[in-house]
Amino acid sequence: xxxxxxxxxxxxxxxxxxxxxxxxxxxxxxxxxxxxxxxxxxxxxxxxxxxxxxxxxxxxxxxxxxxxxxxxxxxxxxxxxxxxxxxxxxxxxxxxxxxxxxxxxxxxxxxxxxxxxxxxxxxxxxxxxxxxxxxxxxxxxxxxxxxxxxxxxxxxxxxxxxxxxxxxxxxxxxxxxxxxxxxxxxxxxxxxxxxxxxxxxxxxxxxxxxxxxxxxxxxxxx
Amino acid sequence: xxxxxxxxxxxxxxxxxxxxxxxxxxxxxxxxxxxxxxxxxxxxxxxxxxxxxxxxxxxxxxxxxxxxxxxxxxxxxxxxxxxxxxxxxxxxxxxxxxxxxxxxxxxxxxxxxxxxxxxxxxxxxxxxxxxxxxxxxxxxxxxxxxxxxxxxxxxxxxxxxxxxxxxxxxxxxxxxxxxxxxxxxxxxxxxxxxxxxxxxxxxxxxxxxxxxxxxxxxxxxxxxxxxx
Numbered sequence: 387x388x389x390x391x392x393x394x395x396x397x398x399x400x401x402x403x404x405x406x407x408x409x410x411x412x413x414x415x416x417x418x419x420x421x422x423x424x425x426x427x428x429x430x431x432x433x434x435x436x437x438x439x440x441x442x443x444x445x446x447x448x449x450x451x452x453x454x455x456x457x458x459x460x461x462x463x464x465x466x467x468x469x470x471x472x473x474x475x476x477x478x479x480x481x482x483x484x485x486x487x488x489x490x491x492x493x494x495x496x497x498x499x500x501x502x503x504x505x506x507x508x509x510x511x512x513x514x515x516x517x518x519x520x521x522x523x524x525x526x527x528x529x530x531x532x533x534x535x536x537x538x539x540x541x542x543x544x545x546x547x548x549x550x551x552x553x554x555x556x557x558x559x560x561x562x563x564x565x566x567x568x569x570x571x572x573x574x575x576x577x578x579x580x581x582x583x584x585x586x587x588x589x590x591x592x593x594x595x596x597x598x599x600x601x602x603x604x605x606x607x608x
Numbered sequence: 609x610x611x612x613x614x615x616x617x618x619x620x621x622x623x624x625x626x627x628x629x630x631x632x633x634x635x636x637x638x639x640x641x642x643x644x645x646x647x648x649x650x651x652x653x654x655x656x657x658x659x660x661x662x663x664x665x666x667x668x669x670x671x672x673x674x675x676x677x678x679x680x681x682x683x684x685x686x687x688x689x690x691x692x693x694x695x696x697x698x699x700x701x702x703x704x705x706x707x708x709x710x711x712x713x714x715x716x717x718x719x720x721x722x723x724x725x726x727x728x729x730x731x732x733x734x735x736x737x738x739x740x741x742x743x744x745x746x747x748x749x750x751x752x753x754x755x756x757x758x759x760x761x762x763x764x765x766x767x768x769x770x771x772x773x774x775x776x777x778x779x780x781x782x783x784x785x786x787x788x789x790x791x792x793x794x795x796x797x798x799x800x801x802x803x804x805x806x807x808x809x810x811x812x813x814x815x816x817x818x819x820x821x822x823x824x825x826x827x828x829x830x831x832x833x834x835x836x
Binding site for chain 1: 688731734738779789
């Protein structure tokens, strides 16, 4: 790929298109954890022969699709407590092992949602910090610093129009400098020590993005 | 002591839980939650409890019922807020329960440390976040870590699939979750199982929790009525 691709002849990506793009960027054979909500959609776009193995932090590798009908088993759920199925080659383990494999750097990719991501890759996705909000973190902090690569999928702007890719997170942090890529309906980014680089845009150009985001945006050069 | 007591009476299984105890409660949501033991603990009456569990109760049964009965002073968990956590939400907003939020992996590892005799450990999880405020930090080989202390229980209440008469346990699917770690981390471990099988009937290679960690086993298949 040479230079940032600006797709100006189309509108923003749909949620399914974003999920397909993330699935395309997950290397074959990866061990992957998909967060609750929009990240779960990625599973629908993984090729059956990709060799990708899904991890669920409540204690399983080789998780299959959501269970229906007679396949529903209260003893077999995903991290969102939704009944799921097991694939051939699945394995079960307890919570300390599940998070040890995460912290120990054995998980290749995790896909998470976010309230905010900074250009340097800081993540805020567990708590709005509102005084009446009940804080709940689950496995988000462990995943953020444990997986080799953290992909974030989010809308680029909050409902009130505020940008979610920012110079510095204002929400309570989940992890420091842990995100490597950000996928949104308007653009995809690589973030990290070198700041935010726009990889592709959809229905908007880099210059217009620069006007709407308070974060330095680089163009892809190589 | 290798004495494991097999119970066919839930009330007898939890008789020794004291007021003010720290109780580790297994389960991820309802999967693996020892609902029959919790119901017995409510009848038993122990109060002023500190509960350590991944969630803060779902719906109106199990851990939620214990909270609803007003027996829990403080809860240590990773994910209290869920769409069906209305019992906890109400108590918390009324200031009637203390909450200590711990990242899920640190929660598990802190109990593992307690069970394994580890004095404390440095975890990379939570560095730079509000949940690490006030904690000792250290940089090791260029990476930052936070000092985390063990979490020890007076009692663990867990669910498993089968036990033999020595308390060797096997679990089923993701209902395993916190059971094996909590069993190691409490002074007294009380387990409810769907079935107690004769000693020797479990494949030793498949035992997940060796009986050394287990004190009391409630055999749900031996209870009156349709429980299991």
